[in-house]
Amino acid sequence: MRVRRNRTGWQTNWYEADMRILITGGNGQLGNEWVYFLNKQAVEFISLPSSDFDLTNHQDVRRVMKNLSPDLIINCAAYTKVDQAEEEREKAFAVNADGVKNLSDFCAEQKIKLVHFSTDYVFPGELVDREDHPEGYSEDHPTDPINVYGESKRAGEVALQESGCDHLLIRVSWLCGRFGNNFVKTMLRLGEEKDELKVVNDQFGSPTFTHNLVENVWQLIAQDKQGVFHLSSIGETTWYEFAKEIFAQSGIEVKVEPVDSSEFPTKARRPAFSLLSTQKIANIAGVSLINWKQGLEEMLAKLNE
Numbered sequence: 026m027r028v029r030r031n032r033t034g035w036q037t038n039w040y041e042a043d044m045r046i047l048i049t050g051g052n053g054q055l056g057n058e059w060v061y062f063l064n065k066q067a068v069e070f071i072s073l074p075s076s077d078f079d080l081t082n083h084q085d086v087r088r089v090m091k092n093l094s095p096d097l098i099i100n101c102a103a104y105t106k107v108d109q110a111e112e113e114r115e116k117a118f119a120v121n122a123d124g125v126k127n128l129s130d131f132c133a134e135q136k137i138k139l140v141h142f143s144t145d146y147v148f149p150g151e152l153v154d155r156e157d158h159p160e161g162y163s164e165d166h167p168t169d170p171i172n173v174y175g176e177s178k179r180a181g182e183v184a185l186q187e188s189g190c191d192h193l194l195i196r197v198s199w200l201c202g203r204f205g206n207n208f209v210k211t212m213l214r215l216g217e218e219k220d221e222l223k224v225v226n227d228q229f230g231s232p233t234f235t236h237n238l239v240e241n242v243w244q245l246i247a248q249d250k251q252g253v254f255h256l257s258s259i260g261e262t263t264w265y266e267f268a269k270e271i272f273a274q275s276g277i278e279v280k281v282e283p284v285d286s287s288e289f290p291t292k293a294r295r296p297a298f299s300l301l302s303t304q305k306i307a308n309i310a311g312v313s314l315i316n317w318k319q320g321l322e323e324m325l326a327k328l329n330e
């Protein structure tokens with residue numbers, strides 16, 4: 026991949042760039058991490074919030090992309106309200122399925138590479154799968170989402186794959202990073218507010234830390250890899266174990282009680298098993314996966330920067 030650097034490091038003139046990267050959903054948790062990362066790489070990119078680039082507006086998408094003429098699009102835009110999606114099926118599908126179709130059809134037509142993110146929620150998440158696949162779901166495991174958000178994300182995957190565009194489809198789980206809202210930040214807040222907390226201990230998975238995600242996806246982009254990859258941390262945990270580790274590492278004293286999911290009824294069903302196998306991506310040169318406890322340590326350090 027060609028990136029242009031000048032003497033001052035950061036080159037802002039989009040129209041003179043050799044390689045132009047467009048980040049969509051730039052105000053979200055992952056979009057912000059990409060902005061932070063790409064700024065340090067001194068590459069040319071533009072990041073657009075939903076107010077400037079609405080994936081659901083077919084004409085706008087084409088107009089903006091024609092004007093900008095990017096070589097690579099990193100799509101961080103998504104409808105991510107898992108419970109609300111049960112009541113807003115159309116909205117979830119408009120962004121996660123139709124929006125992705127808009128983007129990927131255009132990318133196929135204009136020969137633009139598209140990096141897209143999806144989720145463990147495309148899988149059934151049954152505990153029996155944990156027994157059969159203790160290493161986690163592999164990239165070719167049959168999908169079968171159990172909630173509307175998962176269905177909409179799966180429909181987006183299909184649209185992307187059917188578009189025929191040059192793409193990377195990265196599935197992640199339990200996304201956490203310094204930007205936006207996530208489990209780690211919620212626990213840090215609750216840990217300061219409360220003396221006791223109940224956290225579910227019957228859902229198994231592994232967090233994907235955004236700082237590690239972007240570094241590794243950058244490797245895939247640089248090597249012009251294609252297709253589906255799973256990316257999360259090494260090792261399995263539960264939300265309860267994860268919460269305990271967050272408090273231990275950040276020195277917050279709070280009593281944490283393990284409970285079943287039935288104590289926290291939600292509108293959307295949650296998968297009991299969310300672990301993604303990282304065997305495929307681990308074999309790519311330059312990719313560096315981290316254990317979830319190490320990932321947490323790094324994330325907490327970044328929050329304190």
Ligand SMILES: NC(=O)c1ccc[n+]([C@@H]2O[C@H](COP(=O)([O-])OP(=O)(O)OC[C@H]3O[C@@H](n4cnc5c(N)ncnc54)[C@H](OP(=O)(O)O)[C@@H]3O)[C@@H](O)[C@H]2O)c1
Nearest residue numbers: 050052053054055075079080102103105142144197199200
């Ligand atoms: N968060 C997780 O735990 C998790 C887990 C697995 C997979 N993922 C996937 O990882 C990716 C990144 O997630 P995230 O946590 O960074 O999500 P996020 O923080 O919710 O960010 C999503 C961004 O998409 C934007 N957006 C929403 N609708 C849009 C539209 N119609 N057009 C353009 N932009 C729109 C939002 O803009 P506004 O702020 O203006 O609404 C927001 O900035 C997503 O594909 C998500 O499905 C996330």
